[in-house]
Amino acid sequence: MTDYLEMAGQADVLRDFEGSRFVADEQTDPVSGERRLLVTYCPAALATNADWWAALPRIATDLVDAPDAILVRLHHTDGAPPRPWIRHTSYLRHAGGPAADTPSTSDMITVRRAVPEDEATLRRWVGQALVNGAAHGPAGTLGDTEEIAAGLLALPGRQSFVAERDATAIGHATLLCAERDEVTGEAYVELFDVLVEADDEVRRAATDTLTRACVRQATKAGAPLIGNVVHSVTDGGDGHGDRIVAKLITQGWNPDHALWYRQCGVTVS
Incomplete structure (x- = not known):
């Protein structure tokens, strides 16, 4: 410090x-x-x-x-x-232990490391994550999300896993494995995004399987795995992000730090 x-x-x-x-x-x-x-x-x-x-x-x-x-x-x-x-934004640290029991649907989910042929799909998925995150904030003019996504995917230490069902890619988890907390100096692995395009049951199973792969990768790297949840700030917070955080805490994640937000010009009511 x-x-x-x-x-x-x-x-x-x-x-x-x-x-x-x-x-x-x-x-x-x-x-x-x-x-x-x-x-x-x-x-x-x-x-x-x-x-x-x-x-x-x-x-x-x-x-x-x-x-x-x-x-x-x-x-x-x-x-x-x-x-x-x-x-x-809430930042959470994975405890490193096993995730909760995986639903039987996971037997139909396979996870592999991304290959160059996945890059276009990964850019779309990461770009969608950027758009989704911006949607929680005030309305504004979006930057070139595809260009920003390409820059993120080009970062040193970036690794992505792809989830497949019936040999079709349905989602990804993208890690940034060369991160260092500028405040504490701690090296860590950032779970930048997990996105699965499927119905709720399959999405939950694929997300769990992808997360397990990320935990293993962070353990192999000897660094903590840090993920985040973006909260809505446009309506004073609708509680959706809080509910996600509460659920993650039951799945081996612990609160680490948060970013608190205030629009300029807003007065206390």
Whole structure:
């Protein structure tokens, strides 16, 4: 952590509020184009400081030209900020143990590593994941999701698994295996996306089988597996993301940290 704060100071993104230091810089979402102040480090003293949360819209205006929103990273033990802040993304860490019992449908599901012939389909699936994630946020002009997806698939350490049923590809899991948490310095494997195009029963079975393959890959790499759930922010949160998180916790996942969101210009009701 000390190294991260030193680097933040050198990059001129280490800020101070009433004697407590935090790290914040401008970020533009590559898909939605939303301009944000992104707070990547917030100490516990600020996480529980209502004055700091209230001051962040002003701080964002000082640091970002016409900001649309603010994102703040909080460790799961730091609690939740006051309204109108809402959860944007939950990050979960897999415990590394076996997944829940697989439905019998999984006997009809096979999982293999992706091959070059899968790339076009993978670009479509990853592009769809980007569109789905953007749909949870404010309306905006989408960037070139196919180009962004191609860039993600070209990242060093990217690995994808493909689920098949009756020799037909029905879904994928894509891992980014060369990730490092910029705040903690921890190396990890990111489960970037799982998507299965099938009815509910087959989708659940294929998702479970794909997840098992990802857990094995992360174990082989000797790094934790980190996944995420994107929450809706357009209606104050409809609880759907919370229900997904609750279900994942029963399947071997544990909360790690979250991004909390507030649109600029929103007043407390």
